[in-house]
Amino acid sequence: xxxxxxxxxxxxxxxxxxKMGFEQQLTEEHRASFFHGAKLNLDMRQQLxxxxxxxxLSGFRSVVADLLWFQxxxxxERTEWGRMAxxxxxxxxxxxxxxxxxxxxxxxMGYNASIxxxxxxxxxxEALRIKxxxxxxxxxxxxxxxxxxxxxxxxxxxxxxxxxxxxxxxDHLKASEYFAKAAQFENSPTYEKRMAAYELxxxxxxxxxxxxxxxxxxxMGENEHLPTLLTRLKFLQEKLNIPADQRVYxxxxx
Amino acid sequence: xxxxxxxxxxxxxxxxxxxxxxxxxxxxxxxxxxxYFLLLxxxxxxGTAGFTSVFDFKIQEQFQMLKDMSxxxxxxxxxxxxxxxxxxxLPKDIEDRTLYTILAKPVPRFEYLMGKLVxxxxxxxxxxxxxxxxxxLALYAKQQVVIGESVHGLTPSQVLEVTADIKxxxxxxSLVPGIVAIYLKAALFAALxxxxxxxxxxxxxxxxxxxxxYFIGSVEGIAREYWYASPTSGQLAKIFLALVALFFxxxxxxxxVDDIVAGNAIPTALFLKTVGLGLAYTGVYSxxxxxxxxxxxx
Amino acid sequence: MATPAISIRNLTKVFPIPFKRERVVAVKNLSLDVExxxxxxxxGPNGSGxxxxxxxxxxxxxxxxxxxxxxGRDSSMVDSREDVGFLPENPYFYxxxxxxxxxxxxxxxxxxxxxxLRDRAEDLLKLVSLENARDRRLGGxxxxxxxxxxxxxxxxxxxxxxxLDEPTAGVDPAGSREIRDLILNFKARGIxxxxxxxxxxxxxxxxxxxxxxxxxxxVREGRLEDLISxxxxxxxxxxxxxxxxxxxIQALVTKSxxxxxxxxxxxxxxxxFFLDVTGGKS
Numbered sequence: 001x002x003x004x005x006x007x008x009x010x011x012x013x014x015x016x017x018x019k020m021g022f023e024q025q026l027t028e029e030h031r032a033s034f035f036h037g038a039k040l041n042l043d044m045r046q047q048l049x050x051x052x053x054x055x056x057l058s059g060f061r062s063v064v065a066d067l068l069w070f071q072x073x074x075x076x077e078r079t080e081w082g083r084m085a086x087x088x089x090x091x092x093x094x095x096x097x098x099x100x101x102x103x104x105x106x107x108x109m110g111y112n113a114s115i116x117x118x119x120x121x122x123x124x125x126e127a128l129r130i131k132x133x134x135x136x137x138x139x140x141x142x143x144x145x146x147x148x149x150x151x152x153x154x155x156x157x158x159x160x161x162x163x164x165x166x167x168x169x170x171d172h173l174k175a176s177e178y179f180a181k182a183a184q185f186e187n188s189p190t191y192e193k194r195m196a197a198y199e200l201x202x203x204x205x206x207x208x209x210x211x212x213x214x215x216x217x218x219x220m221g222e223n224e225h226l227p228t229l230l231t232r233l234k235f236l237q238e239k240l241n242i243p244a245d246q247r248v249y250x251x252x253x254x
Numbered sequence: 255x256x257x258x259x260x261x262x263x264x265x266x267x268x269x270x271x272x273x274x275x276x277x278x279x280x281x282x283x284x285x286x287x288x289x290y291f292l293l294l295x296x297x298x299x300x301g302t303a304g305f306t307s308v309f310d311f312k313i314q315e316q317f318q319m320l321k322d323m324s325x326x327x328x329x330x331x332x333x334x335x336x337x338x339x340x341x342x343x344l345p346k347d348i349e350d351r352t353l354y355t356i357l358a359k360p361v362p363r364f365e366y367l368m369g370k371l372v373x374x375x376x377x378x379x380x381x382x383x384x385x386x387x388x389x390x391l392a393l394y395a396k397q398q399v400v401i402g403e404s405v406h407g408l409t410p411s412q413v414l415e416v417t418a419d420i421k422x423x424x425x426x427x428s429l430v431p432g433i434v435a436i437y438l439k440a441a442l443f444a445a446l447x448x449x450x451x452x453x454x455x456x457x458x459x460x461x462x463x464x465x466x467x468y469f470i471g472s473v474e475g476i477a478r479e480y481w482y483a484s485p486t487s488g489q490l491a492k493i494f495l496a497l498v499a500l501f502f503x504x505x506x507x508x509x510x511v512d513d514i515v516a517g518n519a520i521p522t523a524l525f526l527k528t529v530g531l532g533l534a535y536t537g538v539y540s541x542x543x544x545x546x547x548x549x550x551x552x
Numbered sequence: 553m554a555t556p557a558i559s560i561r562n563l564t565k566v567f568p569i570p571f572k573r574e575r576v577v578a579v580k581n582l583s584l585d586v587e588x589x590x591x592x593x594x595x596g597p598n599g600s601g602x603x604x605x606x607x608x609x610x611x612x613x614x615x616x617x618x619x620x621x622x623x624g625r626d627s628s629m630v631d632s633r634e635d636v637g638f639l640p641e642n643p644y645f646y647x648x649x650x651x652x653x654x655x656x657x658x659x660x661x662x663x664x665x666x667x668x669l670r671d672r673a674e675d676l677l678k679l680v681s682l683e684n685a686r687d688r689r690l691g692g693x694x695x696x697x698x699x700x701x702x703x704x705x706x707x708x709x710x711x712x713x714x715x716l717d718e719p720t721a722g723v724d725p726a727g728s729r730e731i732r733d734l735i736l737n738f739k740a741r742g743i744x745x746x747x748x749x750x751x752x753x754x755x756x757x758x759x760x761x762x763x764x765x766x767x768x769x770x771v772r773e774g775r776l777e778d779l780i781s782x783x784x785x786x787x788x789x790x791x792x793x794x795x796x797x798x799x800x801i802q803a804l805v806t807k808s809x810x811x812x813x814x815x816x817x818x819x820x821x822x823x824x825f826f827l828d829v830t831g832g833k834s
Contacts, residue, residue, distance in 0.1 A: 265663075268663065270660065270663070270665075271660070271661050271663070274657060274660035274661050275661065278646065278649070278657050281648070281649070281653075282646055282648050282649070285648035286648065350643065350644035350645065351640040351641070351642065351643045351644065352643065352644065352645055352646060354607075354610070354612060354638065354640045354643075355638060355639075355640060355643060355645070355658070355702070355705060355706075356658075356661060357610075357611070357612060358610045358611075358612070358633060358636060358637075358638035358715070359633055359658065359661050359662050359709070360630050360631055360633045360634045360662065360663075361630070361633075361661050362630050551612075551613040551614070552607065552612045552613060
């Protein structure tokens, strides 16, 4: 029987040597394909609790993430913004390749928590309320930037960040930049390029560039003659003093 | 009494002997009513589908939670089934002396083990297929409900767009590689549990070691990477990491569903390598189980 | 000379004790033959080496030294078991199978198929009087029924040798008698039987030859009649004798060197008495 155990150990060890290299190679391929970044560290363990940590390690990361997400949802219903942010951090750490979590976390922080902070009657000083609101904008931005770092191959977060810059930071240049990045992906919606042009049209030094982009869209045909495009085109034609005979869009007189 | 046709030469390997043992194993497990757990699975996914629609979750969140819970449950159930069904097999046959009656026939030991394992693999396959069908049905039902709720007041082209978007979140064939990986992980553990039971002293010991191996396998990747990357670790730590990396499977490589549900398609080459790894582990564990069992004094 | 059904030569089996330097010698240099068509009783107290010898003959455990053969084939080889049927002590089988399904299963692993297997299973169920329980799961069988289905599975591939370990252990007298009658039936058909049993009364009724093991040694071996007959005594059973005749016989014996050891009424066996009283039903 000892011979059998010795043979068994030898076979397992030999197979082990061979498979270790293969597994390492496969892990690298996983990373290259999916940018695996989930590293469960001690902080995570304290926040998740022993069972949650163990479950996450044992291949049930997504289930633990969903349970935490549900907790974040209940925290939202109770307007516990601080707790929400903490839970969002844990969820995105567990599932960095799930763009929905980054996107929703940024949306909650940038569009819900920020408004709640702005309207917080417990804070009598308006300046401090505005400061708190802007801090939430920053938190939202941070979620989206980290999300893009983990998912540079997906258009959605670029689009969401562009919307955040436009709506909350009024930073048209950055908004344009990120709409343009989103437009580079094959599966991105067609409006991304248009949105990049619109936002660029609000940037003082980039009006000419924006005008050329909008003219290209106009020349694509009736389908592109959308109200915002026509409005911005008219504005830029006048701002840039485009001669009448060179203007592509001549709005009817009222 | 009728006499049998004249006896044919003994065959060293007989697929029909293996299939007789496999069929008997499957029949016994079915009659043990192990499939009742499928009812539990059905209740779980119906519960999750209903639960997520009660709360104010967005459509994408609802589908994701349903997928995560269902696939997580599938993973747990197949693992439990593989370990528990296999752990009892050999000890029970020895205790009931049924093993002696089988091996006293012209049945080689490796055919006995192979038949037992194939029976468990078939059980796992049927379970996985049934759970997948329930899962697909639940997603389809939810899809239809959500479509019905979402298309009010929309133009025909908007309806098409919204419907396509909702369908993209429901059941897609990109989920299939993840489900295959779940099955492979369970089959791997059935073979590992069989290996443990060839030298274990009791079923409880076998089950305990198998679950411990599962948890260690979940962190094997970390141990392996630390072993490769840390030349300055203490000797004891190095040896420990090496043993974990050498003798335990990296189970994280079989967790494809997390990425698939998040919307990442699995490259075919990566999937095929994962399947190859799973089959290699299952084969090696089965072979080592045979080596130990062939020397076992019954 | 016919090849022996079982041939054991210089068989030794030593079991090491884990974590100790001691060893247990279960069988010591055993040699014996079981001729075809014989019913051979392998007897001995618990721990004498009977089960170990049986398992080695069946290839379930390897010997430490020596050889065992079944009809001239090394019994450690799988093909030697084509000619063997085995009934272990207190078997349980697969309780979720019916009697019929159990026989089909064992037949399939012996390579029997289709109609031949189905017919064989039906015949064996009739032989062991279990045709009425064919579709009942083994979990609902009594001890006696389990032993009988065990005998049936041992016979499924028409073996030339049957190895039976305590075939009537735990079975009531009526059931035990049925099993004994079956064994005699097998013997009449020329099947060689190796029997291990503690029920010496039954062994005495069935066996042609016995071997007695004690602490791994074969202490006695030979034809049953020869072993248990008391050499210098003769038994006469008389019916309808008168007291005068008895007196004459006593006088004759006194004249010679012989002596009357015992003068009493012969007794029936308790088993026969029990069966007569209960009507012989199991």
